[in-house]
Amino acid sequence: MTSVIQKPENTPEHCPGTESDQAGKASACSGCPNQQICSSGPKGPDPGIALVKERLESVKNKILILSGKGGVGKSTVTALLSRALAARDNDQNIAVLDIDICGPSQPRVLGVADEQVHQSGSGWSPVYVDDNLSVMSIGFLLSSPDDAIIWRGPKKNGMIRQFLSEVDWGKLDYLLMDTPPGTSDEHLSAVTYLSQANLTGAVIVTTPQEVALLDVRKEIDFCRKTSINILGVIENMSKFICPCCQKESEVFPANTGGAERMCNELNVPFLGSLPLDPKVTRCCDEGRNFIEEVPDSPVIKSLDKIIAELIKKCQNNF
Numbered sequence: 001m002t003s004v005i006q007k008p009e010n011t012p013e014h015c016p017g018t019e020s021d022q023a024g025k026a027s028a029c030s031g032c033p034n035q036q037i038c039s040s041g042p043k044g045p046d047p048g049i050a051l052v053k054e055r056l057e058s059v060k061n062k063i064l065i066l067s068g069k070g071g072v073g074k075s076t077v078t079a080l081l082s083r084a085l086a087a088r089d090n091d092q093n094i095a096v097l098d099i100d101i102c103g104p105s106q107p108r109v110l111g112v113a114d115e116q117v118h119q120s121g122s123g124w125s126p127v128y129v130d131d132n133l134s135v136m137s138i139g140f141l142l143s144s145p146d147d148a149i150i151w152r153g154p155k156k157n158g159m160i161r162q163f164l165s166e167v168d169w170g171k172l173d174y175l176l177m178d179t180p181p182g183t184s185d186e187h188l189s190a191v192t193y194l195s196q197a198n199l200t201g202a203v204i205v206t207t208p209q210e211v212a213l214l215d216v217r218k219e220i221d222f223c224r225k226t227s228i229n230i231l232g233v234i235e236n237m238s239k240f241i242c243p244c245c246q247k248e249s250e251v252f253p254a255n256t257g258g259a260e261r262m263c264n265e266l267n268v269p270f271l272g273s274l275p276l277d278p279k280v281t282r283c284c285d286e287g288r289n290f291i292e293e294v295p296d297s298p299v300i301k302s303l304d305k306i307i308a309e310l311i312k313k314c315q316n317n318f
């Protein structure tokens with residue numbers, strides 16, 4: 001995986017990056033507010049990269065969950081995938097890391113919003129949703145769920161480094177990392193710190209309409225530029241199946257053929273689609289286990305197929 005050049009905030013256009021021998025010395029550096037820090041600061045890769053590598057050695061599959069647009073159901077899909085993977089095999093350990101620093105929703109969706117994380121000699125202990133499903137989120141560190149987090153890039157970077165290097169997950173089969181929409185500071189930080197940690201790949205979540213797909217194309221481009229393996233795209237809320245008459249209707253019309261066609265065009269795997277089910281919305285809002293509460297939902301059938309595809313893709317990596 002190519003590493004992302006580390007740049008402080010407010011850098012000039014041709015900033016050589018903080019790891020470069022030219023940091024603070026290049027002609028582009030003159031007049032930059034960071035020039036002095038860069039020229040005197042330690043060079044070489046961020047030591048956090050090695051710490052993350054070491055910490056995540058006990059995690060078999062590390063998967064980033066991405067979306068181009070907000071609100072397409074990325075957090076919901078992350079929670080559904082984690083619950084389904086955990087329910088499938090009690091001997092496998094699954095975890096969710098919520099690196100959506102400004103909008104952490106995993107504690108609520110997974111029904112553990114009132115829990116707190118604890119620190120021990122071996123790091124932060126995640127919160128356990130089930131015996132084989134754990135979660136870590138900045139949401140657990142806020143004094144109130146209504147607190148706004150207004151942080152600049154370097155502070156978010158520090159938090160992501162801590163999350164990736166200091167959580168004591170134990171042995172894990174799957175670590176799903178829920179990210180904010182788009183390609184922001186959090187993504188660059190995660191990609192940098194995971195650059196030597198053998199990231200399995202990314203799953204991209206979208207809805208079928210063109211405005212969402214346009215942003216997915218950018219997300220695919222981001223993955224290609226940062227050498228992230230794309231495990232596949234999941235189309236969420238592709239259809240609404242009426243619980244009374246089973247009639248299918250399109251909530252977000254796929255005028256351009258939807259995610260599957262886009263995947264074919266761009267040569268990216270399509271993992272499957274999930275219908276919209278109001279019972280899912282309710283369960284997630286209330287933090288209840290959707291798989292146990294509505295096992296007959298059409299979402300479950302589709303989820304099973306997606307999980308099977310995802311497992312195959314992960315196995316192909318080894």
Ligand SMILES: Nc1ncnc2c1ncn2[C@@H]1O[C@H](COP(=O)(O)OP(=O)(O)OP(=O)(O)O)[C@@H](O)[C@H]1O
Binds near residue numbers: 237275281
């Ligand atoms: N398949 C689905 N069926 C029913 N409701 C869904 C489904 N997927 C997502 N939702 C609902 O859509 C809303 C948005 O989902 P979610 O918060 O997961 O989106 P997101 O992409 O993570 O948003 P953000 O960009 O804010 O992080 C939530 O109320 C969620 O319960």
